[in-house]
Amino acid sequence: MYDGVILCAAMEYTEVVQNFILDHKIGLSVAVSVGVVLWGIRRYVKGPRYYGKRRIDGKTVIITGGNTGIGKETAIDLAKRGAKVIIACRDMTRGNNAVDDIKRLSGSTNVSVVQLDLASLKSVRKFAEEIHKTEKRLDILINNAVMCEKAPSKPV
Ligand SMILES: NC(=O)c1ccc[n+]([C@@H]2O[C@H](COP(=O)([O-])OP(=O)(O)OC[C@H]3O[C@@H](n4cnc5c(N)ncnc54)[C@H](OP(=O)(O)O)[C@@H]3O)[C@@H](O)[C@H]2O)c1
Numbered sequence: 766m767y768d769g770v771i772l773c774a775a776m777e778y779t780e781v782v783q784n785f786i787l788d789h790k791i792g793l794s795v796a797v798s799v800g801v802v803l804w805g806i807r808r809y810v811k812g813p814r815y816y817g818k819r820r821i822d823g824k825t826v827i828i829t830g831g832n833t834g835i836g837k838e839t840a841i842d843l844a845k846r847g848a849k850v851i852i853a854c855r856d857m858t859r860g861n862n863a864v865d866d867i868k869r870l871s872g873s874t875n876v877s878v879v880q881l882d883l884a885s886l887k888s889v890r891k892f893a894e895e896i897h898k899t900e901k902r903l904d905i906l907i908n909n910a911v912m913c914e915k916a917p918s919k920p921v
Pocket residue numbers: 829830831832833834835836853854855856859881882883884908909910911912913916917918
């Protein structure tokens with residue numbers, strides 16, 4: 766008896782759903798089409814994503830503005846893969862805090878910060894001289910820092 770009641774309720778529900786779809790077929794078609802187009806645009810704009818697990822032990826990487834945002838996430842990932850990571854930051858307090866975070870989150874101790882303010886050519890030259898003095902090689906340079914007129918981001 767219970768089975769019959771459940772079957773009736775299920776059939777009624779199916780009918781309600783079918784009627785709803787038939788009554789709103791144009792609206793639903795438009796909604797699905799718009800959704801598919803938006804999803805396609807998002808995928809296209811986002812670009813490809815790298816899922817590989819390749820190791821880069823022994824490689825030296827410099828990331829400008831690696832104390833926050835995409836630069837910091839990149840630093841964590843490359844440090845996990847075995848790279849020696851140097852983040853180039855204009856504020857050494859934020860830079861040192863980021864180094865602590867990157868070390869903790871990547872499990873690597875091969876992470877450091879060197880002062881660099883890209884808005885000052887003097888600072889850029891000083892940075893280049895220091896890297897020349899301390900590093901034997903540079904394998905990857907990631908020009909990540911955003912040079913725009915804005916207040917420094919909040920401490921990390
Ligand atoms: N976020 C997005 O959706 C997106 C999309 C496409 C491309 N991008 C690009 O990805 C890069 C990173 O974006 P994001 O969102 O991670 O930016 P973010 O969080 O604002 O980080 C920018 C970094 O650049 C540093 N920086 C700014 N001016 C500097 C200067 N004069 N000298 C040295 N460092 C300086 C900042 O240091 P302070 O902490 O001292 O301010 C910060 O570390 C940018 O090139 C951006 O154009 C971002």
